[in-house]
Amino acid sequence: DAGITQSPRHKVTETGTPVTLRCHQTENHRYMYWYRQDPGHGLRLIHYSYGVKDTDKGEVSDGYSVSRSKTEDFLLTLESATSSQTSVYFCAISFLAGAGNDEQFFGPGTRLTVL
Amino acid sequence: RKEVEQDPGPFNVPEGATVAFNCTYSNSASQSFFWYRQDCRKEPKLLMSVYSSGNEDGRFTAQLNRASQYISLLIRDSKLSDSATYLCVVRGGGSYIPTFGRGTSLIVHP
Numbered sequence: 001d002a003g004i005t006q007s008p009r010h011k012v013t014e015t016g017t018p019v020t021l022r023c024h025q026t027e028n029h030r031y032m033y034w035y036r037q038d039p040g041h042g043l044r045l046i047h048y049s050y051g052v053k054d055t056d057k058g059e060v061s062d063g064y065s066v067s068r069s070k071t072e073d074f075l076l077t078l079e080s081a082t083s084s085q086t087s088v089y090f091c092a093i094s095f096l097a098g099a100g101n102d103e104q105f106f107g108p109g110t111r112l113t114v115l
Numbered sequence: 116r117k118e119v120e121q122d123p124g125p126f127n128v129p130e131g132a133t134v135a136f137n138c139t140y141s142n143s144a145s146q147s148f149f150w151y152r153q154d155c156r157k158e159p160k161l162l163m164s165v166y167s168s169g170n171e172d173g174r175f176t177a178q179l180n181r182a183s184q185y186i187s188l189l190i191r192d193s194k195l196s197d198s199a200t201y202l203c204v205v206r207g208g209g210s211y212i213p214t215f216g217r218g219t220s221l222i223v224h225p
Contacts (some may be wrong), residue, residue, distance in 0.1 A: 041217065044215075058212070101150065106160070108157075109157075
């Protein structure tokens with residue numbers, strides 16, 4: 001299994017509080033992604049990174065920010081959590097993006113509940 | 116129209132059955148295609164890539180039809196352990212970011 005960990009694995013928080021989720025990889029892969037998964041919507045890309053300090057928005061980036069100061073860590077921050085951000089969050093990594101059949105490896109996920 | 120579409124199912128089949136899923140994509144310039152498997156409350160994992168010539172891995176066969184813009188997954192001799200959600204993933208056509216379908220649920224019963 002690819003070396004990807006996410007922390008915390010579970011979190012319950014209150015509306016309006018800031019939340020930071022961490023993704024850590026030991027594979028030295030260049031590309032990292034944050035997704036959320038909700039019933040009826042499947043996996044939706046929030047933000048992604050193509051290198052240290054290089055990030056870009058995905059399809060559902062409103063209300064989220066990211067940072068990548070080291071190759072191995074990709075942080076997702078909810079500046080002021082809302083109930084609509086209750087979801088399962090997955091981090092993913094890939095070595096080569098768009099180069100042939102390069103696969104993504106996913107972390108175990110973080111279950112976030114915003115009350 | 117969503118870029119990648121799948122029938123959500125569930126497909127409910129007995130052990131030993133053959134079952135097939137299709138996935139359609141809208142971007143004709145797409146270049147890479149994958150099937151991922153996701154077990155309940157777990158992360159997605161790559162099942163197989165889909166090559167232009169089609170490919171087979173044991174009981175699983177994947178096909179690509181570029182003319183009609185769909186990929187398929189065939190599972191022969193279904194096992195109880197095949198019960199999962201199968202995600203179709205498409206990439207390319209001007210972006211290296213993959214697009215996921217919403218998944219097809221498979222339930223294999225005794």
